[in-house]
Every structure is written in structure tokens, then in C-alpha cells.
Amino acid sequence: MALPVLVTGSNGQLGNEIKKLSLTFNGLKFYFHDIDTLDITRFDELEKAFESIKPFAVVNCAAYTAVDKAESESEKAFLINADAVSNIAHCAEKFGSWVLHISTDYVFDGTHHLPYRETDYTNPLSVYGKSKLAGEKLLSEIDKMIIVRTSWLYSTFGHNIVKTIRRLALEKDTLSFVCDQIGSPTYAADLAEALMRILSQIATSPNDLSIAGIYHYANEGICSWYDFACSTVELSRLSCKVRPIETHEYPTPAKRPSFSVLNKSKIKTTFGLEIPWWKDSLAKAIEMMNLG
Numbered sequence: 001m002a003l004p005v006l007v008t009g010s011n012g013q014l015g016n017e018i019k020k021l022s023l024t025f026n027g028l029k030f031y032f033h034d035i036d037t038l039d040i041t042r043f044d045e046l047e048k049a050f051e052s053i054k055p056f057a058v059v060n061c062a063a064y065t066a067v068d069k070a071e072s073e074s075e076k077a078f079l080i081n082a083d084a085v086s087n088i089a090h091c092a093e094k095f096g097s098w099v100l101h102i103s104t105d106y107v108f109d110g111t112h113h114l115p116y117r118e119t120d121y122t123n124p125l126s127v128y129g130k131s132k133l134a135g136e137k138l139l140s141e142i143d144k145m146i147i148v149r150t151s152w153l154y155s156t157f158g159h160n161i162v163k164t165i166r167r168l169a170l171e172k173d174t175l176s177f178v179c180d181q182i183g184s185p186t187y188a189a190d191l192a193e194a195l196m197r198i199l200s201q202i203a204t205s206p207n208d209l210s211i212a213g214i215y216h217y218a219n220e221g222i223c224s225w226y227d228f229a230c231s232t233v234e235l236s237r238l239s240c241k242v243r244p245i246e247t248h249e250y251p252t253p254a255k256r257p258s259f260s261v262l263n264k265s266k267i268k269t270t271f272g273l274e275i276p277w278w279k280d281s282l283a284k285a286i287e288m289m290n291l292g
């Protein structure tokens with residue numbers, strides 16, 4: 001019998017990629033919900049969902065992701081990214097479910113010069129980063145939890161930076177992007193595949209708590225936002241120029257780490273993953289976008 005999996009926040013970038021993959025995935029039965037059918041800030045709604053689905057695992061794709069807006073909506077960011085994660089943790093513990101939760105590279109302050117490991121010191125610079133770190137800590141109180149920190153997520157679904165670059169490149173002659181923030185882009189379709197692999201492994205041995213903990217996942221390779229914008233324009237065969245600027249020339253409400261590359265050794269060895277290079281994945285995503 002197929003094991004039930006509850007996916008929250010399923011209308012977002014990652015949720016949609018999981019939805020797409022689930023169509024060809026046997027062995028697990030997915031139940032997709034977003035805020036309109038399951039608001040994770042409502043404990044009563046969550047409890048009812050757990051009671052009816054009895055999920056063997058929950059993938060929490062629901063989040064408050066407006067990094068700059070969070071600076072003026074701290075309460076809302078913490079409600080969704082921290083308090084609601086605690087709701088999920090409590091229900092999961094009661095029903096014996098695993099929780100796969102997604103967090104961010106913005107839990108780090110960017111002062112490193114080597115890719116961040118899971119055990120490295122966290123020191124978020126923004127409200128968003130702080131709210132996500134608070135969520136991590138609340139979830140870490142239960143045993144059956146896996147937190148996957150990722151970075152610079154984009155997809156063919158929803159609003160994201162790749163679509164923004166492509167739209168602006170059609171409207172303008174020149175775009176400016178910061179060249180002093182370094183990280184790794186992540187195609188949500190690749191992350192969704194990795195999550196499927198993790199789910200399969202948990203399904204095989206649901207009582208093996210040795211794999212619980214924090215993991216890092218992003219596409220291989222590193223770049224600046226400037227490099228990323230150049231590649232997006234080039235792979236989209238657009239003619240707009242991209243100009244490198246420094247962070248101080250483009251002030252934003254939220255401070256972002258200047259270096260947030262994640263070390264992915266742990267997730268690769270634990271789950272036997274091969275992670276695609278960011279530029280190959282970007283090319284794939286753009287090809288899909290071009291197809292409409």
C-alpha cells in the first residue's frame with residue numbers, strides 16, 4: 001500500500017515541482033495543500049489534516065519568502081516560518097510522522113570564505129533569516145525531522161528571479177546586478193528530486209533516526225547574482241546588457257550575506273545524490289520556460 005505524504009505550501013515553486021514529480025512516482029500517495037485548504041498557522045486545521053491523512057511524512061514547502069517585506073512584517077514572517085513549523089512538529093510527533101522542512105542559506109552571515117557546513121555557526125542578518133532559523137530550532141525538538149537548507153531557489157512555476165530577469169531584459173537595454181554576493185542557484189526541480197530520494201529512503205526504513213538532522217542542498221558550482229543574470233540573459237538569447245554593481249549601490253531593506261555557498265557533502269553521501277551544475281539546470285529551466 002502506498003504511504004501517505006502531506007505536502008504543505010504546494011502552490012509555491014517547490015511545491016509545484018514536487019507535484020509534477022509525484023505524477024511519475026509510485027509507492028507514495030501525495031496529498032497537496034496550500035493556504036486555501038490548509039493554513040499551517042492554524043493548529044486545528046493541521047491536526048484535522050493529520051487525523052484524516054495519517055501521513056508517514058510531511059514535506060513543508062509553506063513559508064513566508066518575501067525577504068525584503070519581512071523587515072516590516074516581522075510578526076507575519078515569524079508566525080509562518082517559526083510558530084507554524086512548531087505546529088507541524090507537534091502534530092508530527094503526535095502522529096509519528098517524519099517532517100521534511102526547507103530552510104535557507106540566509107541563516108548565515110556570509111563572513112565565511114569556504115562553503116558552509118551544517119554545523120557552522122548561524123547568524124542571520126535579516127528578519128527572514130531569523131524567522132527561518134527560529135523554525136529550524138523549533139523543529140529540531142522532534143526526532144523524525146530533516147531540514148534541508150537551500151539557496152537562490154527558482155523554478156518554472158511561480159514568481160522568481162529568472163522570470164524577473166527575462167522580463168526586465170525584454171523591457172530594458174541594461175540591467176544592473178550585484179557582483180559581490182556569491183552563492184549557488186538551485187533549480188527547484190532538482191531539489192524536488194532530492195527530496196523524493198530522501199522520502200524513498202525514509203519509507204524504506206522509517207525507524208532509522210540516524211538520518212535525521214540538517215542538510216545542505218544547492219546546485220553545484222558558485223556564482224554572483226551578476227553572473228547568474230548574465231547567464232540567464234545569454235541562455236534566453238536576449239540582447240540586454242548586464243552591468244556589475246556593488247551591494248551598496250543597490251540598497252535593499254533586508255541585508256543579505258555576501259557569501260552563502262553551502263557545502264553539500266553530507267546530503268550527497270547520505271542519500272547517494274549527484275547534483276547538477278547550476279548552469280546546466282538553468283539551461284533546462286529556461287528551455288522549459290521558452291516552451292511556455
Ligand SMILES: NC(=O)c1ccc[n+]([C@@H]2O[C@H](COP(=O)([O-])OP(=O)(O)OC[C@H]3O[C@@H](n4cnc5c(N)ncnc54)[C@H](OP(=O)(O)O)[C@@H]3O)[C@@H](O)[C@H]2O)c1
Nearest residue numbers: 009011012013014035039040062063065102104150152153
Ligand atoms: N525562494 C528562494 O529563493 C529560497 C531560498 C532559500 C530557501 N527557500 C525556502 O524554500 C522553501 C520553498 O520556497 P518557495 O520559493 O517554493 O516558496 P514560495 O514559492 O513562496 O511558496 C510558498 C508557499 O507557501 C504558501 N503559504 C504561505 N503561508 C502559508 C500558510 N500559512 N499555510 C500554508 N501555506 C502557506 C504560499 O502561499 P502564498 O503565495 O499565498 O503566500 C506559497 O504557495 C521555503 O521554505 C523557503 O523559505 C527559498
